[in-house]
Amino acid sequence: MLELIDVHSGYGRTEVIHGVSVTVPDDSVVAIMGHNGAGKTTLLRTAVGLIATKSGRIAFDGEPITKLSPSRRVKRGIAYVPQGQQSFPQLSTAENLQVVADGRKRGKALIDESLDLFPALRELLSRKAGLLSGGQRQQLAIARALITEPRLLILDEPTEGIQPSVVAEIERTIIELTTRGGLSVLLVEQHIGFALQAAQRYYVLQSGRVTSTGDGGARAETEVRSAMAI
Ligand SMILES: Nc1ncnc2c1ncn2[C@@H]1O[C@H](COP(=O)(O)OP(=O)(O)OP(=O)(O)O)[C@@H](O)[C@H]1O
Numbered sequence: 001m002l003e004l005i006d007v008h009s010g011y012g013r014t015e016v017i018h019g020v021s022v023t024v025p026d027d028s029v030v031a032i033m034g035h036n037g038a039g040k041t042t043l044l045r046t047a048v049g050l051i052a053t054k055s056g057r058i059a060f061d062g063e064p065i066t067k068l069s070p071s072r073r074v075k076r077g078i079a080y081v082p083q084g085q086q087s088f089p090q091l092s093t094a095e096n097l098q099v100v101a102d103g104r105k106r107g108k109a110l111i112d113e114s115l116d117l118f119p120a121l122r123e124l125l126s127r128k129a130g131l132l133s134g135g136q137r138q139q140l141a142i143a144r145a146l147i148t149e150p151r152l153l154i155l156d157e158p159t160e161g162i163q164p165s166v167v168a169e170i171e172r173t174i175i176e177l178t179t180r181g182g183l184s185v186l187l188v189e190q191h192i193g194f195a196l197q198a199a200q201r202y203y204v205l206q207s208g209r210v211t212s213t214g215d216g217g218a219r220a221e222t223e224v225r226s227a228m229a230i
């Protein structure tokens with residue numbers, strides 16, 4: 001579904017990603033792990049086109065997208081939830097969902113389906129997004145991304161800074177989403193246990209390079225911990 005092939009990218013003249021290759025197959029969860037500053041966010045921003053690829057290639061469904069703008073990648077079916085749960089803080093939860101649904105034929109149904117996945121948001125529809133807790137904001141951000149009917153959902157640390165009970169809720173939803181079929185997830189995650197539980201494949205990123213990759217599942221945990229030297 002998504003292929004990054006020997007991708008190099010960075011900021012200005014500083015290269016941060018030094019030749020990374022990552023494949024996300026159809027109907028699968030792929031986890032990227034790595035320490036702070038390893039380049040995980042930079043890699044995701046490159047995948048969605050917010051940062052230019054200096055060399056290497058990106059393909060989606062076998063077609064090159066390396067030069068496509070972020071909005072064209074969204075149209076192809078790639079949704080991105082950035083680190084830090086951004087929504088419009090002055091708009092209510094309902095309005096935040098509505099702005100994404102506007103202009104979509106199935107808009108209302110899509111909002112309903114998203115709320116079915118995150119029932120806690122139903123109680124918060126009139127509350128301003130800026131007043132939601134971190135976990136609630138994260139759920140809203142994922143709900144908004146799903147309204148674009150993505151085939152690939154890219155999540156940057158969806159459980160960062162969130163209390164454990166809400167982490168479990170978000171984890172459950174991500175796993176539920178992908179077991180239905182038709183959706184793949186590229187997940188950056190510091191919770192190694194959860195990432196490996198959800199993922200069929202993992203990559204460890206260190207200083208902008210993949211230093212370890214393998215199949216997901218609980219048995220990979222020792223491997224990943226030693227690759228990350230923690
Ligand atoms: N806008 C920017 N301009 C210049 N350098 C940047 C910019 N954003 C990030 N960097 C640098 O790129 C490197 C990788 O940062 P990145 O945010 O991709 O790491 P990360 O793995 O996502 O870390 P974290 O786990 O803390 O989110 C870091 O050295 C960082 O300082």
Ligand SMILES: [Mg+2]
Nearest residue numbers: 040041042083
């Ligand atoms: Mg990051």
